[in-house]
Amino acid sequence: RPQGAPSELHKTFTDRTYLDGFVAPPGTPMLPGCDLEGVLGKGTFGSVMLVRERSTQERFAVKIMNKEHLLRENQLENITVERQVLRNAGPHPFIVECHSGFQTEDVVVLVLEYLSGGDMFDLLAKNGTLEEEEAKFYLAELAVAIGELHRFKFVWRDVKLENILMDELGHIRITDFGLAGRYASGQATDTSIKDISGTAVYQAPEILSRKGHGRIVDWWALGILAYILVAGRPPFRSDDYKELFSKIEKEELDLDKDERTKILSVEMKSFINGLLVKDVNKRLGSQGDAEEVKGHPFFKGISWEELEKMEIPAPL
Numbered sequence: 001r002p003q004g005a006p007s008e009l010h011k012t013f014t015d016r017t018y019l020d021g022f023v024a025p026p027g028t029p030m031l032p033g034c035d036l037e038g039v040l041g042k043g044t045f046g047s048v049m050l051v052r053e054r055s056t057q058e059r060f061a062v063k064i065m066n067k068e069h070l071l072r073e074n075q076l077e078n079i080t081v082e083r084q085v086l087r088n089a090g091p092h093p094f095i096v097e098c099h100s101g102f103q104t105e106d107v108v109v110l111v112l113e114y115l116s117g118g119d120m121f122d123l124l125a126k127n128g129t130l131e132e133e134e135a136k137f138y139l140a141e142l143a144v145a146i147g148e149l150h151r152f153k154f155v156w157r158d159v160k161l162e163n164i165l166m167d168e169l170g171h172i173r174i175t176d177f178g179l180a181g182r183y184a185s186g187q188a189t190d191t192s193i194k195d196i197s198g199t200a201v202y203q204a205p206e207i208l209s210r211k212g213h214g215r216i217v218d219w220w221a222l223g224i225l226a227y228i229l230v231a232g233r234p235p236f237r238s239d240d241y242k243e244l245f246s247k248i249e250k251e252e253l254d255l256d257k258d259e260r261t262k263i264l265s266v267e268m269k270s271f272i273n274g275l276l277v278k279d280v281n282k283r284l285g286s287q288g289d290a291e292e293v294k295g296h297p298f299f300k301g302i303s304w305e306e307l308e309k310m311e312i313p314a315p316l
C-alpha cells in the first residue's frame with residue numbers, strides 16, 4: 001500500500017466498529033484479518049503482542065491491557081495519559097506511532113507500530129557498553145524525543161533502556177507513557193506531580209524527597225542513562241532501596257575516579273555531570289529545556305536536522 005495510506009486494520013478501527021471509546025459487542029473479533037505471531041513483552045497490566053495483518057503483511061505491536069486490572073490498581077488515568085501522549089506528541093520520528101486505540105468489554109488496546117530492532121536494554125546486554133560516539137548518537141535522538149514530549153507539556157517519568165526501541169536501521173523510538181504526567185506550566189520549579197513511580201535507579205532526587213517534581217526529572221534520568229550506556233552499570237548502586245535512594249540524594253559522583261568513566265571525553269563528563277546535578281534549578285535543561293541540553297558541547301558536530309537520516313556509528 002502507498003506510504004502514509006491507512007492500512008485495512010487501521011480503517012477497521014477508526015472507520016467502522018472500533019472508534020475510540022466505543023465498546024465492541026461481545027464476540028466481535030478483536031483484530032480481524034490478523035495473525036498472532038508472538039509475544040513481545042509482558043507487563044503488570046497486560047502484554048504486547050506481535051500481530052501481522054494478513055492482507056498487507058504489515059506487522060503491529062498490540063498493547064493489550066486488562067480493564068479490570070487497570071481499574072483495581074487505579075490505573076485508568078495512566079492509560080488515558082498514555083493515549084494522550086501518543087495522540088498529541090505523534091507522529092514524530094523518535095516517538096512510537098500509535099495507529100489506533102480501542103476497547104472491548106474486557107481490555108483496552110493500543111495498536112502501535114512494530115519496531116524490529118529490539119530495545120536498548122538488549123543492545124547494551126549484547127555489547128556491554130557503547131563507544132562514546134555511538135552513545136552520543138542515541139542520546140541526541142533521546143534529547144529530541146524528550147524535548148518533543150515536553151513541548152506538549154508531558155513529563156515522561158519513565159526514561160529507561162527498556163523503553164527505548166529501535167527500528168531496523170537502529171534509530172530510536174521511545175515508548176511506554178503509562179507513567180507520564182501532564183504539567184501545568186513550563187517552569188523548572190513546577191511541582192504538580194507528587195507520586196513516586198518509575199524505575200528506582202533513574203529516580204531524580206526531587207522525586208525521592210517528595211518535594212514535587214516537573215519535567216526536569218527526565219533530564220536527570222537521561223544523565224543516568226548516559227552513564228549506563230558508557231559504563232555498563234548505573235552510577236548509584238545498591239540492592240537496598242533505602243541505601244540506593246540515599247546515594248541518589250547525597251552521593252557526589254566523581255567521574256575521574258571511576259575506571260569506567262575517567263576515559264570519557266571532557267565534554268561527555270561535563271554532559272553527565274550537568275544532567276546529574278541534584279539541585280533542580282542548576283541542572284542542565286532547567287533553563288532552556290531540550291534546546292539547552294542539545295546546545296551542550298558534548299553534542300558539537302551533531303547535525304540536528306540530519307539526525308533521523310544519519311547512519312548509526314558502528315560499534316568498534
Ligand code: ADE
Nearest residue numbers: 040048061112113114115
Ligand atoms: N515491545 C513493546 N512495544 C513494542 C513495539 N512497538 N515494537 C516492538 N517491540 C515492542
